[in-house]
Every structure is written in structure tokens, then in C-alpha cells.
Amino acid sequence: MAIQRLNHAVLFIADLDRSVRFYTEVLGFTVVAGMAGQASFLRARDSTNDHDLGLFAMGTQAASSPAGRSTVGLYHLAWEVSTLGDLEQLQLDLASADALTGLSDHGTTKSLYGRDPDGIEFEIVWLVPAHLLAPDTSMTTRPLDLAREIGHYGRETRSGLGISVPLGVEV
Numbered sequence: 234m235a236i237q238r239l240n241h242a243v244l245f246i247a248d249l250d251r252s253v254r255f256y257t258e259v260l261g262f263t264v265v266a267g268m269a270g271q272a273s274f275l276r277a278r279d280s281t282n283d284h285d286l287g288l289f290a291m292g293t294q295a296a297s298s299p300a301g302r303s304t305v306g307l308y309h310l311a312w313e314v315s316t317l318g319d320l321e322q323l324q325l326d327l328a329s330a331d332a333l334t335g336l337s338d339h340g341t342t343k344s345l346y347g348r349d350p351d352g353i354e355f356e357i358v359w360l361v362p363a364h365l366l367a368p369d370t371s372m373t374t375r376p377l378d379l380a381r382e383i384g385h386y387g388r389e390t391r392s393g394l395g396i397s398v399p400l401g402v403e404v
Contacts, residue, residue, distance in 0.1 A: 242310050243287035246351045247295045249273060252288050255350050259330045262286060297352050309354035318388040320359045321379055336377035340370050343382050360393035
């Protein structure tokens with residue numbers, strides 16, 4: 234099976250209105266369909282998918298997921314953005330919503346980490362375009378200095394969009 238990328242994610246959440254508000258107001262998704270009080274389907278701003286995120290309400294009595302603390306489960310979702318300017322704006326939006334949990338430079342990618350109102354973690358990533366990757370670029374984790382990366386690559390340089398290894402490197 235030749236998988237290219239994740240098409241959409243579906244999350245069980247406690248409060249549908251609260252989650253829809255977060256994903257639309259903070260991350261810029263739009264609601265494209267739904268089932269009143271039960272589910273909503275959202276699309277990311279620049280996406281061509283019919284939906285990128287499905288939210289299914291469990292009710293406010295639902296407990297937080299213990300995944301990663303006491304059980305196995307999903308660690309996080311990762312969404313790509315087009316430019317470092319987009320990443321910079323999302324850093325401000327997430328910080329303003331008290332949802333920003335970290336910033337990492339992974340060598341081939343520049344990432345923000347956040348949590349939604351139910352504590353579900355996500356990553357927002359800008360991929361260094363393949364033609365700008367040095368042949369010895371490797372995956373790493375170190376603190377992200379977003380201002381420095383913008384100075385190096387430019388605010389409006391388009392992401393590698395799904396490419397995160399130097400061209401000619403075997404994976």
C-alpha cells in the first residue's frame with residue numbers, strides 16, 4: 234500500500250461546541266458538515282479534502298484519555314502549513330488561547346506543539362523544502378528559534394509539502 238499522507242483524523246471529544254470553537258477560532262478550520270450536537274466535520278483553510286477533522290461528542294462526563302500516561306494510544310496529530318509566516322501566526326494564536334505547549338526544530342521540520350480543550354496533543358509543522366536541505370540534514374530535536382528560521386528561510390518560502398528528506402537520500 235503506497236500511503237502518501239494522512240487524509241483526515243477523527244477525534245472523540247467531550248464538548249462539541251467547545252471543540253468546534255477551538256478548531257475554528259484558534260486553528261482556522263471551517264465547519265463543512267455535522268450532525269446537531271453529535272458530530273462536526275471541519276476542513277483546514279487551504280485544504281482540498283472534503284474534511285480534515287471529524288469531531289464526535291462523547292458528552293461532558295467523558296474522562297480524559299490516559300494514553301501515554303497509563304495506556305497505549307495516539308500521541309499526536311501533525312498538520313502541515315505552507316509558510317513559516319503561517320507557523321509564526323499560529324504560534325501567536327496558540328499562545329493567546331493558552332494552548333501552545335512547545336516549539337521544536339527537528340532539522341527537516343520546524344514544529345509547534347499544542348493541546349486542544351480535551352488535552353489532545355497536535356503538532357503544526359513547516360517542512361524545509363527538499364532543495365534547501367543539506368545532504369547531512371538529519372532528524373533531531375532541539376529548541377526552535379522561529380525568528381532565526383524566518384531570517385534563514387524567509388517568511389513566505391513555501392513548505393516542502395510532504396517532503397522531509399534531502400533529494401537523492403534513500404529512506
